[in-house]
Amino acid sequence: MMNQQLSRGARIFQRAQNVLPGGVSRNTVLRRPHPLYAERGEGCYVTDIDGVRRIDFANNMASLIHGHAHPAVVGAVTEQLQKGSAFTLATEEEVCYAEHMCSRSPGFDKIRFVNSGTEAVMSCLKAARAYTGRPKIAKVEGAYHGLYDYAEVSQTAKPTNWGDPDQPASVPVAHGTPASALNDVVVIPFNDPQRAIAILDQHADELACVLIDLLPHRVGLIPASAEFVRALRKWTRENGALLVCDEVITFRSTYGGAQDWYELRPDLTAMGKMIGGGFPVGALAGRKEVMDVMDPWADKVLFPHSGTFSANPITMVAGHVSMELFTEPAVIRLNGLADRARDQITEAIRIADVPACVTGGGSMFRVHMKAEAPEDYRSGFVGPDEARLTAAMLDHLFDNGIMMINTCSGTLSTAMTEQEIDTLADVMLSGFRKIRA
Template sequence: MSNKNESTNKSAQLYQKALSLMPGGCSRNTVLRKPNPLYAESATGCVVTDIEGVARVDFANNMAALIHGHAQPKIVENVTAQLQKGSAFTLATEVEIDYAEHLCSRNEGFDKLRFVNSGTEAVMSCLKAARAYTGRAKIAKVEGAYHGLYDYAEVSQTASPATWGDESAPNSVPVAFGTPQAALDDVVVIPFNDVARAIAILDKHKDDLACVLVDLLPHRVGLIPASTEFVVALREWTERHGSLLVFDEVITFRNGYGGAQDKYPINPDLTAMGKMIGGGFPVGALAGKAEVMDVMNPLNSKVLFPHSGTFSANPVTMVAGLTAMQLFDKQAVTELNQQGDNLRAMIADVIKLVDVPACVTGDGSMFRIHMKVKPPVNYRDAFATTGETTLMTALVDHLFDNGFMMINTCSGTLSTVMSDRELAHFAEVLHAGFKKLKPQFEALKVAETTEIE
């Protein structure tokens, strides 16, 4: 992904300094661009301005963490007031109780809740709670799904054709070099939305599984919704065999008043949350059935899962998150999801008009553009070839150079401050991008056809 005037811009100069201080010059790989990342100056609403003075409409929203865009006035006001009182104490605060009550009121499956500091930590805590509750070690997860940095949760998220194994028995593929084999052995990988294969795999480990972990709209699997059949089958299987069902709603909680799970006829045992429930600040939370959550209860005679964290439920995050979620009421959820439907339809129309082999997936206020004719159905189907990756990068660059920030997989999320104007402009720029790239699409098609022959 290219930046203009790379030899003279302020960002290039800052990056040279950053390279001497941090591995890769950053603390999060998602900000990297070639030849250097850009650095933010300020942001308001749905527009971010970098230190070169260039403004862009933000469809990345800090990797889906901002539901109301940037510097939402009520959040700024309430957080400022809290900062004047103090940012963290070795005392409890009332706002933690208020926010827990609010989140639990949004979902009938949330009997009790605990706050942590990130989505990774929320998922990790769910898995540890499941092990403590069941007394079992193994977890099952969907092939390709991203669940954060935890050794067990990250297995298979970067699997490739060279490593992923048979479709009916996917390999547990490590992400980080040095991942213990013992960790890989305790992760059972199942295919997404394939009930027969998934259940057959689970049956082989029925006495050892603490839980089955599922993202209802997994980004790396292709941003395609979990089918009701798949989710119900997993719920029935876990109940039948004494395992827990865990939903990762760190990203997808935005898609319903009580999360994306509102669309399904079952409740999980535990739900991990994060990102947008922090109102722009670091956050995580896990919620679920009282008897399962109680493994963390320090008042028990025997605490099965001792749990704490220095900044868990800090009042700044609690104030920001509660404010953000109160603003994200049922009407706001409905309106934003309708905008998502409208935008995906506009993108599909652009693809049809330009006649390129691409498609759009997503649900609620999230979307992803694939360089494929048909929407993928699972991780292996969604896996991008080298040619598709080249096209995707070129399209993301085009959008960036013409005023739109995207997630680097050509994915995006909406915020409540976006209007029809931004969506229409996005469609125009996307149309121009596809037209510009059409010869590359045609060349890729010829190359792949020749390769097959």
């Protein structure tokens, strides 16, 4: 009788815990007392299995640039599915999509498709090692780059283990990470070019690449400073290392990615999420001579590369349609809506008179329960009190019909209008007032 009184979602979670570690396959969907289970999505709205409809500012962790079930994507995928979902043959769809993606950025001479952002970053790092013949990589403290051992180092560093700011420690995420992996990762502070360059100089002959996200979510969704980006670009050129840009999340920022903000041409760029049109995807693109370490026709193949579902035609047609819809006017409109969201949330903070702030760029924003916007990972670190307030705000948003990413971050889709932004601002204001009380 007790079980019958539980919601449908709660009953599903009881079953899930018997067959899935923690009841889930990805921790991003965890909520107390149980995850929400989706029934359907339409545009910028999601209805859960218990019938509650919410505005979706999470968009599957920034991957749904046009929201849910866009008719053009559904039509293209349905047509391709009737022909076949994957083959041990190449398809013309891969070539067509590659041509389109390379046309979006002058820094993309060639591209290869993979199946996730993690795989894209991993492939970039391996390509950089193959091209330079060097073992080590450098990355920003706190930045998230997926699950690869080397890319995830210091992603979850804490005050108790992150070390001196002049020499940040290489801190493992997963228990059992080999010491050899930690030793091959050089950690640099974000937006501190003087410290970063001093650290890089200590490893100049060993570094294959410097990996950077220009608007790193886990660091605080703070834009990289132009000075920081210029310093890293100059250092890599002068020291024979590659500059690898992780645009898995940020490629949505402009027509050609966040790198266009800086007129930057990285040696390699990793992409994923929104370029898949709602399907699993990753890609790496960059300079011809670097990308050609994967050329299987070369006399000596430096980086043999393949994947069973890489460039499958379902993802290729879905991604191609989505990106063709993401025109320069569409980008400008979406970023304008995000400006409206950031401005209105800032105004709500002022009216409620709470110690909070909002950061972000392009079509993304993040709310921090601290008075001053952070400058780097350490100033943005979320302690227990801030975590408690953030959880309270997320619960308030969910209870009032708004889905957010669990850091109190939001990503917009082209399905949104000013109405959804205004609703968000109203709910945020009531949430800040509730927290203040």
